[in-house]
Amino acid sequence: DSVANQIAAGEVVQRPASVVKELMENSIDAGATKVQVILKNAGKGFIQIIDDGKGMSPRDSRMAFERHATSKISCAQDLFNIRTMGFRGEALASIASVAEVELRTRREEDELGTYLFVADSELKNQESISCPRGTNMLVKNLFYTIPARRKFLKSDNTELRNITTEFLRVALATPEVAFTLANNGNEIYNLPASGLRQRIVNAFGKAINSKLLSVNCETGIVTINGFICVPQHARKTYGEQYFFVNDRFMKHNFFHKALTEAYAGLISADMIPSYFLYFTVDPSIIDVNIHPTKTEIKFQDESAIFQIILASVKEALGKFNVIPTI
């Protein structure tokens, strides 16, 4: 079983950033209003995530490390109506097969919380402890079971950049939740709970505030909200391109093309527009299950949505197109 877990881990846990992403998403799913991400040596030392979410019972905290032990899906139908971030029940089992995990967790209704130490897919120790409500996950010695893999980790700077990327994706998906990120005692981000515009400003700096143009569009198949940046803000490098679907970050090359097409004539071909676009759709028209890390999402009618993006971005840019009514 520990081998099966390690194989699954190869898909889910590629680097410290994958651990950060999975744990942050679990905190969001647990209803946290505040999530702290604390790193030592860009996660190579340790990764600690502290949330004030609903916590776990002693039994559930043990269960959480079992493979496919998700509390979020109970029947096949649920797979088509995914609202939570996690649903495969693989992350914690995978992480515990390639790292040492210390868990401290307590639910509101329990007087005492639970401490667990899990390593090599095995529960090594369990105790009752007093701790704040919520969950505190400490992941140490990542890939100590697979030295070859540990050797493949990049420099602290590179790993930290990957972590920052994942951190911002989750933080931009849920501006109503407060997040902090610190490495070796240095605070990198401190994002208080806010609205979307303020979250973007806190994440990317005050200068972006006056560059944001709002996008709002509602059709029968998709609602799009968010911001694009004025053409003058376009850059030659990627970094501020964000699509979210039902509060989940997604990559979408085809929809990205809708943006480049909308900006055509306003920016030169080697420049990339900045955007923060939030799609709300009926979960039954998307398939988020095509990749274990869940950043690629397939839609039922992508060309119709392409046209809607194109028209609504053009409108925001002042090109005033008519948004197709579908």
Ligand code: ADP
């Ligand atoms: P998934 O998120 O796909 O369900 P995970 O392996 O990430 O699978 O987590 C397994 C289970 O552990 C979750 O379904 C949830 O019940 C519980 N869990 C994990 N992290 C937390 C947390 N921060 N707070 C409360 N429960 C959690």
Ligand code: MG
């Ligand atoms: Mg999860």
